[in-house]
Amino acid sequence: MKRFLSSVTDGSGFDIGLVLLPLAFLFVMSGLPLVYNVVMSFQEVDMFSLGSFARPFVGLKNYIDLFSQPETRPILLNTAIFVSASIAGQFLIGFGLALFFWVNFPGASWLRGLFLVSWVMPGLVVGAIWNWILSGDFGVLNFLLRETGAISGNIFWRSDPNYSLWAVIIANIWLGTSFNMILLSVGLSGIPKDLYEAAELDGANAFQRFWTITLPMMRSTIGAIIALGLIFTLQQFDLFAAITSGGPNNTSNVTQYWAWDLSFRQYDFAKGATISVIMIVFVMFASVVYVRSTRHEVRG
């Protein structure tokens, strides 16, 4: 007992204790729910069996039901559109801004940091603001688009089935751009300056320098940021809750909102768990890509 105590205060027991406690917490709070999620996706769960552990197993029924539902395909498609459009928008705008701020001038880093306010704001507040900006009759975005002649009539962003998903995408691009920009700036500042000086001496113009130095040097950063973007867009929930609630008629619904909607609006916890399992597998895959592209940095 004494040896144990002294190991805890002054030996390897100290390290093991420090690391085991949080890992045990994470195991109970994240690991077990993960397993439980998989179990529930093979069970029949309704309001009555919610409190008991002995629920009937139904095999793959939940998965089969899920894929025979008419709304499943459009929602999966929406998710793909949402993720790819958001990542493309965030990345391109973010990269443009990062390149602009890379040109060093007084106040650049301060102004660049200011962009990050979007990242610290609660998602629901961002959603509320965009909900108002995108409103059909009185929204300021419609006004600006009309004034510049881009549209002739008002677009009902939130209630028009053709635009509802894009309403959320616009808000999400705004939300994620700053994060992309900051991370890309870090990557850009890591490129040795003498590469550019050498290229300039050799007579390469700005476009050639970008294409042959900047992009290849940024490859691992870009990979990590795209993977991070995938992870973050698949986590995006608040904007859907605040702007469209998945409507009208599921036209702006995506899997991560649908899973919650099934569980907590329709009380179909088994279906919610089933979608969660599918999406979590997908997210895990993305995060392996992310970890691999930052591997050299993670392992030091």
Place this chain on the structure above:
Amino acid sequence: MSDTFRNRLMFAVALVLAAIYLFPLYWMYITALKTGSAMFATPPKFWPSEPQWGIYEYVWQSRNMGRYLWNSLVIAFGAVSLIAVLGVGCAYVLARYRNIWVDVGLFLILMLQVLPASLMVTPTFVGFSQFGLLDTPRLAVILAIAAKSMPFFVVLVRATFMSVPMELEEAALVDGNSRIGAFFNIVLPLARNGILVSAILIFMQAFGEFVYSKSMIQAVELQPASVGLNSFMGPNTNEWNNIMAYATIYVTPILAAFVLLQRRIVSGLTSGALK
């Protein structure tokens, strides 16, 4: 083109870009001050002609914001304390050693970091309800947020501990400190700033958390401000000035803290997210 001129031009362009990007925020502050009719005017006014300063007090009272914000604070403080107590030690050990177990632990933690809350909430909710945790819903939300955000905190704080030279700790051990003594007297004070910044980041996230609170807290008296904002925004609402006033009250303290600590937050964030 002289250097000063170029610098000024770049700064001006950067200001315009920042203004465009931050326009939604400006629109929130402006809308809150508009009267009911000015809000729906076409063309919209970009400057309130008769600012309604009384709206903040009105919304604070009528929406019972004090209670909502108090709950947000309780949840955020609870989650941050739990995360800090558990996460600091974990980050320290992961920064101090280099072996296969550390790699495995880091990999697991990075994996847990990416799980979307809206997908994890289903099994967490069912599990919590079976163990009776939903009787104390705010505690349940604190636990859920802690599990969700701790990996990120560990990654950030680990980067801080990596920058503390190990020789200092070894010197303290040679001088007769125990491991606990060296940890609390030497390592922790040196990493204090990094830990504080990470904790503030986590606090901001927890302060705006929505999914878990919305799903687990049924009683209105215990709901945080994010859920309050959500229930304020009905499908056909036209009280946008009031909603924006609510959003203003909710978000301004966070923005103020961010602007004050901007440099540290940005550097802390970038060091943790990519390294």
